[in-house]
Amino acid sequence: MNKAELVEAIAEKAGIQKKMAQHVLDATVAVIRETLQAGERVKVNGLGIFYVKQYQARAAINPNNGLRVMVPARKVVRCQIAKDLNREVNGGKK
Secondary structure, eight states, X not given: OOHHHHHHHHHHHXXXXXXXXXXXXXXXXXXXXXXXXXXXXXXXXXXXXXEEEEEOOEEEEOTTTOOEEEEOOEEXXXXXXXXXXXXXXXXXXX
């Protein structure tokens, strides 16, 4: 499902116009982005938890030439999927 299909599904499910659904989706994504950029987590019941994980700088070995290189510190967005959603996707299995 792409963004246009998601907007259409939201509009149909909520009984609103597609343009309004587009605004709601854009606002939701913007709030999630801003919250993650501030270093906070976003919990959406029934969907999951979005959070930022900080990785420290580390030494690694380049597999092509065997030389040691420094991998810089970085932040990565992660998502922990809700257990109920995972269970539903797997047909009720744990």
